[in-house]
Amino acid sequence: MRTIDWVDGAVEIIDQTALPGDLRVLRLHTVGELIAAIQSLAVRGAPALGVAGAFGVALAARVHGDDPAALHNAIRKIETARPTAVNLARGAQRAAHLLSSGPEAVLAEACVIRDEEIAASAAMASLGADLVLQLCGERPRLLTHCNTGGLAAVTVGTALGVVGELHRRGALAGVIASETRPLLQGARLTSWELTRAGIEHRVAVDSAGPFLMARGEVDAVILGADRICANGDVINKIGTFSHALGAHRAGIPFLVVAPESTVDTATPTGGHVEIEDRGAAEVTAWSDAVNPAFDVTPYDLVTAIVTDRRVIRVDRGEKP
Ligand code: MRU
Numbered sequence: 001m002r003t004i005d006w007v008d009g010a011v012e013i014i015d016q017t018a019l020p021g022d023l024r025v026l027r028l029h030t031v032g033e034l035i036a037a038i039q040s041l042a043v044r045g046a047p048a049l050g051v052a053g054a055f056g057v058a059l060a061a062r063v064h065g066d067d068p069a070a071l072h073n074a075i076r077k078i079e080t081a082r083p084t085a086v087n088l089a090r091g092a093q094r095a096a097h098l099l100s101s102g103p104e105a106v107l108a109e110a111c112v113i114r115d116e117e118i119a120a121s122a123a124m125a126s127l128g129a130d131l132v133l134q135l136c137g138e139r140p141r142l143l144t145h146c147n148t149g150g151l152a153a154v155t156v157g158t159a160l161g162v163v164g165e166l167h168r169r170g171a172l173a174g175v176i177a178s179e180t181r182p183l184l185q186g187a188r189l190t191s192w193e194l195t196r197a198g199i200e201h202r203v204a205v206d207s208a209g210p211f212l213m214a215r216g217e218v219d220a221v222i223l224g225a226d227r228i229c230a231n232g233d234v235i236n237k238i239g240t241f242s243h244a245l246g247a248h249r250a251g252i253p254f255l256v257v258a259p260e261s262t263v264d265t266a267t268p269t270g271g272h273v274e275i276e277d278r279g280a281a282e283v284t285a286w287s288d289a290v291n292p293a294f295d296v297t298p299y300d301l302v303t304a305i306v307t308d309r310r311v312i313r314v315d316r317g318e319k320p
Helices: 031-039 046-064 068-079 084-098 102-136 159-168 185-196 206-214 238-250
Strands: 006-007 010-014 025-028 141-142 176-177 200-204 220-223 227-229 234-237 256-257 294-297 304-305
Touching: 006 046, 006 102, 010 046, 025 031, 031 046, 031 068, 031 238, 046 068, 046 084, 046 102, 068 084, 084 102, 102 159, 102 256, 102 304, 141 159, 141 206, 159 185, 159 220, 159 256, 176 185, 176 206, 185 200, 200 206, 206 238, 220 238, 234 238, 238 256, 238 294
Parallel strands: 141 176, 141 220, 176 200, 220 256, 256 304
Antiparallel strands: 006 010, 010 025, 227 234, 234 294
């Protein structure tokens, strides 16, 4: 099943806001509907956002092909629908480069981006599983944060793709999914995907992760990224930094699995990245709140970054 695809002239997505209760497909016919789906997290996760950006430009090219100002405005709105994952603007810009060749060429490029993400997931699953076994030995117990499965990446996923591959190899002793406050991508989505894949797992509250590591119950932390900066800083779901600190303290590997489409060498460090603020309403109804959606994990807490083409041993001084 693909999280996002182009089907009969519209963008089809699995509505991730309805999971795990309801598995329903939304058909998005307009740029406005697509942007609303991105902003409500009906479609989410960096690789899937890249594909959404590209399909969004394909929709815009069909509707506004003869109105350059309206087309430019629509593309700008798609690129900026969410600020943190580099994939969204990058996917939109790649598709937009084909505008002079007509709407069908734009759509074809969007489909190439979709297919590249599918291939990248397969490559990361294999590269990442090899690295986990090399660093942790046979049958590791892993902890993952947020959702990095097929829902976040068209199919298979990034870090969760590695978890799935280890399970297929019979080389996985256990998985803990941190619940991922406030929108529960771990408790709702990762848990749903692991159950569907027949992988036994437990959910932990976010604040339990470092303690479970300190107690020796986790052999490695493995998660995804929304952007990887030139110095190796990793931008990912809020809570990633505290899991990296926990892993550092416990002396276990902290592994980031993300496609090359998430590596942004034009951004020098995490301090240069806009961290999405999703407002107080998602956190609490009874007091004011601060709600940054992502954080920056400094490169010196990262053991390795696994992309679809390489293993970057950040702990040995290698850079993206
Ligand atoms: O706010 P979200 O749910 O889009 O955040 C997603 C994440 O932080 C993921 O860990 C990241 O995009 C990697 S997805 C393979």
